[in-house]
Amino acid sequence: MPMIAASAQQVPYSRIREIAEAAMKMDGVLKLYFGESNVPTPAYIKRAASKALEEGYTYYSENAGLPGLRRDLAAYYHRIHGVALDPQTEIVVTASGVQALHVGIRCLLNPGDEAIVLTPAWPNGAAIIRMDNAVLVEVPLRFGGARYAVDFDALRSAITPRTRLLVYTSPSNPLGWVATQEEQEGLLAFARRHDLWLVADEVYDRLYYAGPTLGSPAPSILRMATREDGVLVAQSFSKTFCMTGWRLGWLVARRDAAEKAAQLNEFIVSHATSFIQRAAQSALTDGEPELLRMLERLKDNRDFCLDALRQMPGVTVPFPDGAFYVFPRITGLTDSFAFCWKLLHDAKVGIAPGAAFGAGGEGAVRICYAAERAILEPAMERLARFLSQFSG
Numbered sequence: 001m002p003m004i005a006a007s008a009q010q011v012p013y014s015r016i017r018e019i020a021e022a023a024m025k026m027d028g029v030l031k032l033y034f035g036e037s038n039v040p041t042p043a044y045i046k047r048a049a050s051k052a053l054e055e056g057y058t059y060y061s062e063n064a065g066l067p068g069l070r071r072d073l074a075a076y077y078h079r080i081h082g083v084a085l086d087p088q089t090e091i092v093v094t095a096s097g098v099q100a101l102h103v104g105i106r107c108l109l110n111p112g113d114e115a116i117v118l119t120p121a122w123p124n125g126a127a128i129i130r131m132d133n134a135v136l137v138e139v140p141l142r143f144g145g146a147r148y149a150v151d152f153d154a155l156r157s158a159i160t161p162r163t164r165l166l167v168y169t170s171p172s173n174p175l176g177w178v179a180t181q182e183e184q185e186g187l188l189a190f191a192r193r194h195d196l197w198l199v200a201d202e203v204y205d206r207l208y209y210a211g212p213t214l215g216s217p218a219p220s221i222l223r224m225a226t227r228e229d230g231v232l233v234a235q236s237f238s239k240t241f242c243m244t245g246w247r248l249g250w251l252v253a254r255r256d257a258a259e260k261a262a263q264l265n266e267f268i269v270s271h272a273t274s275f276i277q278r279a280a281q282s283a284l285t286d287g288e289p290e291l292l293r294m295l296e297r298l299k300d301n302r303d304f305c306l307d308a309l310r311q312m313p314g315v316t317v318p319f320p321d322g323a324f325y326v327f328p329r330i331t332g333l334t335d336s337f338a339f340c341w342k343l344l345h346d347a348k349v350g351i352a353p354g355a356a357f358g359a360g361g362e363g364a365v366r367i368c369y370a371a372e373r374a375i376l377e378p379a380m381e382r383l384a385r386f387l388s389q390f391s392g
Ligand SMILES: Cc1ncc(COP(=O)(O)O)c(C=O)c1O
Pocket: 035, 096, 097, 098, 099, 122, 169, 172, 173, 201, 203, 235, 236, 237, 238, 244, 247, 248, 249
């Protein structure tokens, strides 16, 4: 009998999905398990998409994406991060952030290569590495009570002659952790020293609350890397512009990797949907006012959840500077999936088990605070009640 490939077999099911699928069959669940807000895509972007359809953006585009969108992305990076990018050679438009990671990592790994992922992390990076027949090596961030930190000793111990790349996410899903400048410099130096590709998932860069003003992005690795460094950045329109269902992202990469990724795109999706690419140009140029309103709301939600969680016994919650997640650790918790399953069925609150995010994730749960307060408030009350009966 023909068999499913081992590289596909070894990709585990998403444990977030398992909770979500169960929740979707139930009524009245307060849903905080996925990483998206309930806010619809802003109207000006929807109008731009209709206009793009009318204007005839219904044909194939370049594998690397519409030249106009790439130019706007370069201008956006210059405005937001002060980084100069060549739109023709260093930017590839992709059909989502996950596709940016996918095609980017595909360009870098040979079967049997080792790839380090800093965890806890959104599981897709690890799954992509496995799908590429490479060996996943998880290195957990060190948890110091107040914040997480990159464990450079553990990274040094993880290096072997087969290590080819290092993936990290800042701001982090699920932690909300944001790499400090010293940590980014350390990661870049580490990658240079060991001849590794450094893959930075920066899809949450605009959801950052610790900058000089709200709206300032989390610092990009592109600010300190040169364009000759083996650095790839995965990006997305999903989170910043409430466009999760549109499936649009981009990759910034060293020229050789960008060229290869654009070429491989031909054999994966050819290119992102043409009229969506066109509509996204307006998100980049007109998106700041709506983004600021969303950030104010998200920051309030974060503070509300932190306050509520800190009053719950046995809960330790590091302060998150970015993204839209809190990741509380619960004393005595050894099976976060069973905990989330019971919370879902007993209290109708849907959250994600820490175990879904790899090494270092067990013992915690992820709560997405992008929902409106009418959902967050009862969810926190129900969680507090549930926890008061939880004994580990
Ligand atoms: C860390 C991280 N990277 C990438 C993505 C991909 O986003 P999308 O594929 O919707 O662009 C997500 C989505 O949840 C994420 O959390």
